[in-house]
Amino acid sequence: xxxxPFHRNCPDIAWCPGxxxxxxxxxxxxxxxxxxxxxxSVVMVSGIGQAAKLPHYLSxxxxxxxHGRALPVATAIRGANPNLxxxxxxxxxxxxxxxxxxxxxxxxxxxNLTMIxxxxxxxxxxxxxxxxTSQKGFQTPVQFHGVTSEPLNPVALAIALNASxxxxxxxxxxxxxxxxxxxxxxxxxxxxxxxxQPCVTFNKINTYTxxxxxxxxxxxxxxxxxxxxxxxxxxxxxxxxxxxxxxxTGRPTFEENLGIFQSDPRPLxxxxxxxxxxxxxxxxxSVFA
Amino acid sequence: MIVMRLVILxxxxxxxxxxxxxxxxxxxxxxxxxxxxxxxxxAAGSGIQAIGEILTWAFRLDxxxxxxxxxFMSRIRGGSNSTLIRIGSRPVRSWSDAVDLCIPLDNQALxxxxxxxxxxxxxxxxxxxxxxxxxxxxxxxxxxxxETGKAIYANTVAAGAIWGLYAGNFEHLGKAIEHHFAGKxxxxxxxxxxxARKGYExxxxxxxxxxxxxxxxxxxxxxxxxxxxxxxxxxxxxLAGGCSFVSSYPMSPSTGVLTFLAQQAHExxxxxxxxxxxxxxxxxxxxxxxxxxRGLTTTSGGGFSLMTETISLAGMIESPMVIHLAQRPxxxxxxxTRTAQExxxxxxxxxxxxxxxxxxxxxxxxxxxxxxxxxxxxADACQVPVIILTDQYLMDSGYDVEPxxxxxxxxxxxxxxxxxxxxxxxxxxxxxSPRGIPGWGTGLVxxxxxxxxxxxxxxxxxxxxxxMVEKRLHKATALLDLAIPPExxxxxxxxxxxxxxxxxxxxxxxxxxxxxxxxxxxxHFSQVYPLHxxxxxxxxxxxxxxxxxxxxxxxxxxxxxxxWGTHWQHRLLKFDGAPFSAEGLRQALVAILxxxxx
Numbered sequence: 001x002x003x004x005p006f007h008r009n010c011p012d013i014a015w016c017p018g019x020x021x022x023x024x025x026x027x028x029x030x031x032x033x034x035x036x037x038x039x040x041s042v043v044m045v046s047g048i049g050q051a052a053k054l055p056h057y058l059s060x061x062x063x064x065x066x067h068g069r070a071l072p073v074a075t076a077i078r079g080a081n082p083n084l085x086x087x088x089x090x091x092x093x094x095x096x097x098x099x100x101x102x103x104x105x106x107x108x109x110x111x112n113l114t115m116i117x118x119x120x121x122x123x124x125x126x127x128x129x130x131x132x133t134s135q136k137g138f139q140t141p142v143q144f145h146g147v148t149s150e151p152l153n154p155v156a157l158a159i160a161l162n163a164s165x166x167x168x169x170x171x172x173x174x175x176x177x178x179x180x181x182x183x184x185x186x187x188x189x190x191x192x193x194x195x196x197q198p199c200v201t202f203n204k205i206n207t208y209t210x211x212x213x214x215x216x217x218x219x220x221x222x223x224x225x226x227x228x229x230x231x232x233x234x235x236x237x238x239x240x241x242x243x244x245x246x247x248x249t250g251r252p253t254f255e256e257n258l259g260i261f262q263s264d265p266r267p268l269x270x271x272x273x274x275x276x277x278x279x280x281x282x283x284x285x286s287v288f289a
Numbered sequence: 290m291i292v293m294r295l296v297i298l299x300x301x302x303x304x305x306x307x308x309x310x311x312x313x314x315x316x317x318x319x320x321x322x323x324x325x326x327x328x329x330x331x332a333a334g335s336g337i338q339a340i341g342e343i344l345t346w347a348f349r350l351d352x353x354x355x356x357x358x359x360x361f362m363s364r365i366r367g368g369s370n371s372t373l374i375r376i377g378s379r380p381v382r383s384w385s386d387a388v389d390l391c392i393p394l395d396n397q398a399l400x401x402x403x404x405x406x407x408x409x410x411x412x413x414x415x416x417x418x419x420x421x422x423x424x425x426x427x428x429x430x431x432x433x434x435x436e437t438g439k440a441i442y443a444n445t446v447a448a449g450a451i452w453g454l455y456a457g458n459f460e461h462l463g464k465a466i467e468h469h470f471a472g473k474x475x476x477x478x479x480x481x482x483x484x485a486r487k488g489y490e491x492x493x494x495x496x497x498x499x500x501x502x503x504x505x506x507x508x509x510x511x512x513x514x515x516x517x518x519x520x521x522x523x524x525x526x527x528l529a530g531g532c533s534f535v536s537s538y539p540m541s542p543s544t545g546v547l548t549f550l551a552q553q554a555h556e557x558x559x560x561x562x563x564x565x566x567x568x569x570x571x572x573x574x575x576x577x578x579x580x581x582x583r584g585l586t587t588t589s590g591g592g593f594s595l596m597t598e599t600i601s602l603a604g605m606i607e608s609p610m611v612i613h614l615a616q617r618p619x620x621x622x623x624x625x626t627r628t629a630q631e632x633x634x635x636x637x638x639x640x641x642x643x644x645x646x647x648x649x650x651x652x653x654x655x656x657x658x659x660x661x662x663x664x665x666x667x668a669d670a671c672q673v674p675v676i677i678l679t680d681q682y683l684m685d686s687g688y689d690v691e692p693x694x695x696x697x698x699x700x701x702x703x704x705x706x707x708x709x710x711x712x713x714x715x716x717x718x719x720x721x722s723p724r725g726i727p728g729w730g731t732g733l734v735x736x737x738x739x740x741x742x743x744x745x746x747x748x749x750x751x752x753x754x755x756x757m758v759e760k761r762l763h764k765a766t767a768l769l770d771l772a773i774p775p776e777x778x779x780x781x782x783x784x785x786x787x788x789x790x791x792x793x794x795x796x797x798x799x800x801x802x803x804x805x806x807x808x809x810x811x812x813h814f815s816q817v818y819p820l821h822x823x824x825x826x827x828x829x830x831x832x833x834x835x836x837x838x839x840x841x842x843x844x845x846x847x848x849x850x851x852x853w854g855t856h857w858q859h860r861l862l863k864f865d866g867a868p869f870s871a872e873g874l875r876q877a878l879v880a881i882l883x884x885x886x887x
Contacts, residue, residue: 014747043727045576048738055735056746061727063579064737064745065572066602072536072569076576076584079560080534081728084580105565260558269581269702269726272531273557275695281553282525282692286514287349 004033006042008059014050020171020197020208021051024118027174028087029058031181042085045074047099049125051091051118068098071106071115075254078111081267082255085185086113093123096132096152103154107161107190111254114184114191117154118171120199121206128202138205156234158192159227159246165191166230166246170215171198172208176242183244189251196240211240218243323378326387327451330371330402331394333364336444339469340392341372343448343485345516346465348376349689351457354512356381358686360867363541363625369401380513382653382688383795386870390454392447394430396420413450413492415443426495433487442484449488454496459489518687519679519792520545522654523613526661527585528557529693531700532611534577534584535561536570538592541625542681543615546587567592571599571612578608579736581726583665583700587613590632591622597639600674604644606736606745607714607722607761609668609675613661616680618866627866628682630791630839636676637818637848643758645765647675648818649773652794656815657683658693660773662700669703671767672721678817680839682868683792707732712743719770720763765819772821779810785833785882787861790814790845793837793869800874809878817845825853835881837861837874 006029015021032042044055048067055062061084065073074088088095088106095103095117106115121138123129130143132152139146158166165187169177177195184191196215198208216239224230230246255261264271327344329337338359345355354377361370375381390411393399396419399412406412412425417432428450430443445466452462466485470478517525524546527535535554537547547563554561560582564570570586577584588596593614603610614636618629636648647667651657661677668675707725711732715722725734735745740757742748778798787809789797794813801809812827814820828834836846836857841864849855859881863869 039733040731041728043580053747056737059733061733062735062737062745063576063606064735064739064747065575065606066598066738069568069572069599072564072572073576073579076534076536076560076562076573077580077727079562079573080577080580080582084728101565102569105569109562254562258560258562259555260560264558267581267728268533268560268577268583269704269729271558272533272583272701273528273559273699275529275697275699277557278525278528278695278699279692281528281556282515282517285516285521287346287512287516 004029005039006032006058006060008057010057013057014053016201018200019050020120020199021054021118023171023174024116024177024195024197025054025057027177027181028054028089028116030178031185032060034178034182035185037085041083042087043074043077045070045077045086045088047090047094049091049094049123051089052094054089068094069102070095071099071102074113075106075109075111078113078255079258081269082112082261083267086111087116087185088113089116090118091124091131092117092119092121092133093131096154100132104161107158107163107192109254110164110190110251112188112190114181114187114193116181117192117194118197119154119194120197120203121151122199122203124199124202135205153234154192154194155245156231159231159234162227163192163246164189164248164251165244166234167191167193167244168240168242169193169195170211170242171195172211173242176217180244187247188249189253214238215240215242218245324381324385325376325389326385327374327376327390327392328371328388328402328405329374329392329394329447330369330398331444332367332398333361333370334366335394336441337370337372337394340444340448341374343445343462343465343469344374344451345687346468347452347457347462348374349512349516350461350464352512353377354380354689355516356383356686356688358384358682358868361626369397371398371402380688383799383871384682384686384868386872390451392451393419394443394447396422399423413447413454428488428491430488433491434484436487437480437484439480442481445481445484446488449485450492452485453489453492456493456496459486462489513689513691515692516687516689517654517658518545518685519654519657519683520685521549521687522657523587523661523677523679523684524549525693526658527611527665528553529658529695529699530662530665531583531702532585532665533559534574534582535559535586536564536573536577536584537587538564538567538570540589540592542617542628542684543587543589543592543613545684546613546615567595568599571596571610574610575599575603575606575608578610579726579734581702581704581729583609583611583669583702585611585613587615589615589617590619590635593632593635593639598641600646601640601642601644602738603674604640604642604646604761605738607672608736609672611664611668611675611677613677613679615684616678618864624866626681628680628839628868629864629866630678630680630793631844631864633678633790633817633840633844633848636678644761645671645673645768646818647671647673647768648678648816649675650678650791650815650817651683652791652813652815654683654688654690655693660815662696665700667771670721670771671764672724673764673768678791680792704729706730707734713745714741714743714757714760719767720760721767768819769822772819773816774821775812775814775824775827777810777812777827780808781810783808783810784831785809785835786812786828786831787835787837787878788812788814788828788846788849789837790817793839796869796871797837797874799871800878803871803875804878807878807882809882814845817848820849820852828855833858833881835859835861835878837869839863839869
């Protein structure tokens, strides 16, 4: 078997042994190679946190930017060059906390990119504080008496916003995760893949075992084309449904809606404003025209 | 009263046409006679802006230079706003406090501009609308508008009345109305033309029965063919600089640039997106540059504050970035629709950590176009953020200009096609690495906000950290090589120098040109950071150094003191939200020049 072109030799990976990030990294690489993508056509955009280091551990273009800001960057890259395959990837604190507003608006814009969230219900790199998806009562050094806020339900939120592709995976199921990722990356439009993932260091509640016991793959009878059913499913918390909850194809994408690639497919770096047109535009203001 | 006023105006214009008085005692104020100021005042939504636009067009058709500028309250309806139109036989480019003719559309409007009126001001108003306290020439604007079928066209009646007093060719006013209402239903156009005609005939009658002449002399030179506002100048400059991507969140007074570019997006094939907040806007701009586009964001102080972390990211990933920062008075929401030069310090220090940056500050519309165009090349050449500092006054002012230079190929990006062993942060001249982008070449392009090695992978190795800091700081030498020198205006041996930056240039130029034998020069900085070294030699050893800027602490003055040890004898600081006026500056300079040198 030929080596995976997305594989990168990394002698020093900054993740804890047994971290759920490892199977996610493998699933991402398998999905990319499974789709026959060229590493030169893929851009990974991430924020800050342990999950956000993933782009350093595979072989693609990458933009490892600011905490919470992967989605605006990825959206703009798609808008500047629709020939590139875009993945915005980070943790739950990054994507749903710091970057929560961008999540809402990325869904509305529907850029053709895949948002992958490593959802371990806790902050890792800042050492164990609550995340937006932490469950009520979860105790941390800061939420000393337990989390009191309602946990954010990313898949219900995305379906409520009418995201065109919404899925949930479990890092403990590498093949299932890979297949969902393949479907998400192939989807023409915005896709959210929320990946449940244990944090072996800071979350002693939501462990591999806990996730196994509290999740179930959606039955084959589930119709991802039915938004109401998808929304009802997305509200289920025990067991948490895994798989593609909702999918709608044929929706215009952000880059199509820019209205500038229909007549000229060239990416922006290959074009610049027309000087004659600019002259004509300015002369419109001439009283002597 | 009106007769006298008209005669005075005529005599103003027929005399020396603004030649600076050569004789007389030093420092005596000489009047500028070749500009005529019309001020229209009314509630938001009352149509004063429309009168301003129509008259600007009409006076330009008549061959005059026109300057227009608006001041308004932060509200959609009501309140009191005003539009200034200055008509000149010479180019006119500055705000003025003088009001030769004032048209208040309601009682509040009259009170709003009262402090600017003198006994020489001709007031034209509808006394029935103004009510108690009305004075000056009475003209039934509303009643005549009602005769056209729509009382809201009182503003167009006023435009016609002004044109009648001036004895303008009605055909020119008609053309201006047509231009203004282009695309509107024929009925709207016709009703407005009728409204203008009524106002025109009414005031023509006044003019004829008072047997006074009200013609400007023929202008000495044809006006420039274009008319641009500051917002249009920045937007056109961006297009000329190859801007292909714009993302912004609306904020006064910067929104005009976004609006203009959004409306041209399809025509020019550029991507324009209104972001959910300024953080997103700034990050989108970095994403666009990363993918090879030339990105711009336009904002004001509050939005810029939200962008500061992203500016630091631009510093770390060595991305070009262009930010237009249209200043307004702060702190916080401040005076949202007023003007200031308060954000120099913010722009200078925005973003944590150390990295080079360029700050440009156009002094007028020509520079606004030119510097915005150059900002894209500078950002690309040095891989640094470039911040263009304008302000509400510059954004909302307009005048006629010569068509500016447009490069054959606007803004070809300074990028390289990558090889398979490409490293984004490899060595380059003056610390500037060849910039590759994803999707062009056979190399992988990574950027990272963490400290990184040449391939952009995270590192905490001290020797790599030191090398990368040195590389980023080394780019400052490239910035200095490309720095724009300050402009010296006036006798080279002047004993006194007024130092300014940004939009203070033109009011100051007019102020100084009105002084008799001033022995005074202006030094204007259109690049405020890093400073071109020539400035230091120009002000060294001068007897008097006067600082003029639109803030309360003398931010630019302190920057020069820090960089060059400059000592200021006088500081003219303005922070009331209004622009500097030529008259205000002139008075202040006269007072200063009469003082002994301390």
